[in-house]
Amino acid sequence: MAALKTLLTTLALALTLLAGTAATASAAGTTPCWKQVISDWYDGRIDNVYPLHCYHEAIAHLPEDVQTYSSAKDEINRALLAALRHDRDGYGGGGIAGTSVGPTASGPTAPGGGEAPGGVLTRLLETLGPSNAESVPLPLLVLAVIALLLLAAAAASFVAKRVQARRPPGPPPVPATAPAQPPKQR
Numbered sequence: 001m002a003a004l005k006t007l008l009t010t011l012a013l014a015l016t017l018l019a020g021t022a023a024t025a026s027a028a029g030t031t032p033c034w035k036q037v038i039s040d041w042y043d044g045r046i047d048n049v050y051p052l053h054c055y056h057e058a059i060a061h062l063p064e065d066v067q068t069y070s071s072a073k074d075e076i077n078r079a080l081l082a083a084l085r086h087d088r089d090g091y092g093g094g095g096i097a098g099t100s101v102g103p104t105a106s107g108p109t110a111p112g113g114g115e116a117p118g119g120v121l122t123r124l125l126e127t128l129g130p131s132n133a134e135s136v137p138l139p140l141l142v143l144a145v146i147a148l149l150l151l152a153a154a155a156a157s158f159v160a161k162r163v164q165a166r167r168p169p170g171p172p173p174v175p176a177t178a179p180a181q182p183p184k185q186r
Contacts, residue, residue: 031134033053033058034054034057034061035061035134036048036050037050037054037076038058038061038072039134041058043126045075046076046079049083050083052083052084055076059073059076059077
């Protein structure tokens, strides 16, 4: 019984630490505007308008592999130029240099003015996938839960073996007698 309490206490502590880590990461405060620009670019386009210095800082903070293997620098430069000319390619009002306008009211639209293209699968993946560059991907969370379940199963097996090893041996088995032979019929 004490081993079960220990196991439950350990699991509760692990879940508390996991929840505390997630809460600390989200409560870290406001993110710098250059991180917001990079997170906005994460889906392949920049939908919001930011102060001009944010675009320059985002380009300066791009990791080298992102600069080399993606179009992030080009997309951020394109958004910077669009913010400068106050034309967001159909996304609605621009911004004044040095001020933050935030998300556009109309949201993403297609070049013709309609809804952005995307099928059912695309919308499902966007819903399940990470919302920005800093969020933890869903498959990683699933793997972490599976790993924790496997560790809990291993701990339960270990505890069960220890409990069985501590039990006092029972009485010796009673020797079995030979069963009586039924009478033979003639």
